[in-house]
Amino acid sequence: MRILALGDCNTLGIGSLKNNSYPERFASKYSFTVINSGYTMTTTNEARHFFDKYYDDSIDIILIQYGVVDSWKTFKYSPYVLYYPDNILRKIARKIVKKYKKICKNLGLNNSLGTKNVVSPDSYKNNLEYIFSKIKNKKVFLLDTVPNRELERNSNIKQYNKILDELSSNFNNCHRVKFYDLFEKNLDTYYLDNTHINDLGYKIITEELIKTYENSSN
Numbered sequence: 702m703r704i705l706a707l708g709d710c711n712t713l714g715i716g717s718l719k720n721n722s723y724p725e726r727f728a729s730k731y732s733f734t735v736i737n738s739g740y741t742m743t744t745t746n747e748a749r750h751f752f753d754k755y756y757d758d759s760i761d762i763i764l765i766q767y768g769v770v771d772s773w774k775t776f777k778y779s780p781y782v783l784y785y786p787d788n789i790l791r792k793i794a795r796k797i798v799k800k801y802k803k804i805c806k807n808l809g810l811n812n813s814l815g816t817k818n819v820v821s822p823d824s825y826k827n828n829l830e831y832i833f834s835k836i837k838n839k840k841v842f843l844l845d846t847v848p849n850r851e852l853e854r855n856s857n858i859k860q861y862n863k864i865l866d867e868l869s870s871n872f873n874n875c876h877r878v879k880f881y882d883l884f885e886k887n888l889d890t891y892y893l894d895n896t897h898i899n900d901l902g903y904k905i906i907t908e909e910l911i912k913t914y915e916n917s918s919n
Contacts, residue, residue: 704735708766713739745828768846771820772857850895
């Protein structure tokens with residue numbers, strides 16, 4: 702069995718946990734092989750590109766975990782520059798956009814002109830539906846975005862997790878892996894910092910993924 706994992710930094714893992722996060726641990730449990738295409742700062746906009754690059758008929762299971770960046774609120778008139786596929790011009794553009802957003806925030810424009818999600822809820826849903834439209838009879842597991850230790854971000858994260866609930870009810874081959882509440886009760890235990898998951902956090906996610914996978918196979 703072959704797995705394709707699509708996601709952001711918490712799918713990839715950071716530091717010593719890079720390529721030793723939940724996709725590898727789940728695959729090891731069953732002696733599956735895994736392509737971990739997790740990539741830092743990415744959204745479902747990049748997910749389309751990773752899916753097109755790595756997916757073929759030999760993939761049996763797809764794991765998807767996006768939302769940390771998608772749900773992030775930023776200045777309403779900020780452009781978004783893809784992190785993947787990447788090139789020198791995009792790197793320069795992202796630096797310019799980052800400075801632009803910082804200036805706008807310092808000037809109070811976020812409050813006066815408003816903010817928006819990096820990826821709107823509708824685009825988030827559409828990006829995931831694009832992936833579903835390309836696969837047939839493959840198991841897809843939609844994993845919760847974990848809460849952030851910057852608590853003001855969590856109402857948006859919950860909104861995006863609800864979109865995953867909706868998608869899983871619309872597609873028979875789609876299964877939800879829920880652990881948001883477990884993490885919310887352990888904000889001082891499962892994190893390396895405000896955003897990134899530690900070893901124990903990955904243990905919890907892997908256990909919930911295994912449980913959901915085995916229930917889906919019964």
